[in-house]
Amino acid sequence: MTKRLPISEVWVYLSGDPLFALIITLATYQIGYLLYVRARRHPMVNPVAISVIATCLIIQQLKMPYEQYFAGAQFVHFLLGTATVALAVPIYTGFKRMQGRIFHIWVALTVGSTVSIASAVAIAKVMGAGDNIVGSMYAKSVTAPIAMGIAERLNVSPTLTAVFTVITGMLGAILAPYILNALKVHQWWIRGTAIGVGAHGLGITRAFSVNEEAGVFASMAMGLNGVISAIGLPIVLTYLRPYLGF
Amino acid sequence: MISGLVQLFLWQGLGELLSKFFLPSIPGPVLGLLLLLVFLCVRGQVNADLNGVADAFRQHLGLLFVPASVGVVLFLPDLKTHALAVSTALIVSVILTIGVTAVVLKVCWYVSLKRHKGHRHD
Numbered sequence: 001m002t003k004r005l006p007i008s009e010v011w012v013y014l015s016g017d018p019l020f021a022l023i024i025t026l027a028t029y030q031i032g033y034l035l036y037v038r039a040r041r042h043p044m045v046n047p048v049a050i051s052v053i054a055t056c057l058i059i060q061q062l063k064m065p066y067e068q069y070f071a072g073a074q075f076v077h078f079l080l081g082t083a084t085v086a087l088a089v090p091i092y093t094g095f096k097r098m099q100g101r102i103f104h105i106w107v108a109l110t111v112g113s114t115v116s117i118a119s120a121v122a123i124a125k126v127m128g129a130g131d132n133i134v135g136s137m138y139a140k141s142v143t144a145p146i147a148m149g150i151a152e153r154l155n156v157s158p159t160l161t162a163v164f165t166v167i168t169g170m171l172g173a174i175l176a177p178y179i180l181n182a183l184k185v186h187q188w189w190i191r192g193t194a195i196g197v198g199a200h201g202l203g204i205t206r207a208f209s210v211n212e213e214a215g216v217f218a219s220m221a222m223g224l225n226g227v228i229s230a231i232g233l234p235i236v237l238t239y240l241r242p243y244l245g246f
Numbered sequence: 247m248i249s250g251l252v253q254l255f256l257w258q259g260l261g262e263l264l265s266k267f268f269l270p271s272i273p274g275p276v277l278g279l280l281l282l283l284v285f286l287c288v289r290g291q292v293n294a295d296l297n298g299v300a301d302a303f304r305q306h307l308g309l310l311f312v313p314a315s316v317g318v319v320l321f322l323p324d325l326k327t328h329a330l331a332v333s334t335a336l337i338v339s340v341i342l343t344i345g346v347t348a349v350v351l352k353v354c355w356y357v358s359l360k361r362h363k364g365h366r367h368d
Contacts, residue, residue, distance in 0.1 A: 021313075025316075033306075048308035048312060048315070052315040052318065076309065079303075082303070083304075084273075084276060085261065085278040085282055088286060089301075091283055104358065108350045108354065111347065115347075116343035119339040140339075146273070146275075148311070152273070159321065160318070162311045162317075168336055179344045180348055187355075190352055191348065193351055194347040198347065201304075201307045230272055234271040
């Protein structure tokens, strides 16, 4: 006669398995994505934010330590590196359509990402945020997979960096049309590039839904911005770190 | 689809090796991205398999950083104390970034258009 497992033991078995963390992660994202499509891709209904909040609530309810969750979810996390490599494709597609605009885009990207980092770090620091938070502001305007790689190199929290990146993407996607209209910027390629630098992933989805050219330039700008920051930030910070005091 | 993934993994692997032995300050995947970009520029085209996988990754990039973002539970007390600083920094920075990038690009573009026209009249 087979002994029946008490329900609590089934639970212990499941929660120790990577499958459980994967199910919560993917299912909450899927639900978030369905809601996002339902809401006609409105940037407020961000599938990533929905998935993160729901997953946090679930693991807190279950008193599951984060380390245990991550041990399972790392299989999704692992693909970040591969997704970064895949960014070469949109950059290449953008290159083909730039035609003599490379210099302008290069200048704008460098100035834009410097402003992004300097403003966020300065404001957070002046308003008295801790070193952990200030440090994670450095890479927040870069697309998350690259941002987290940079964060690891800078010895700051990849988690906070990822969270700030997601929030930046949401804010950027919501605010971009108003900012660009107020500044009377009407060329699609310029609008796209600015959105790619400021609002990365989510901004791009928005840009593609409005205009194809804007989407292509946004994808390219996001990728290039990541590459420039990944190469430049560690070098610049090595020299500046003594003066920044973090 | 598998062929696209294999290509990406190979470039990523090459990038990781380069990063490990020669350029430790740059993340391996970023080097993989650069290598693939050079390869694409030399080849002059993107094969359909690679394009499909890259598109899928771009569309659902967000899913991949859910596991790391959930780690925010470890920082909640810290974030609550500094909520105002964090939100001000993020909002102001986003507005400045998008605005400045767009204006710089616009100015650069008009300057070069003018110069171009000037040359034509000479």
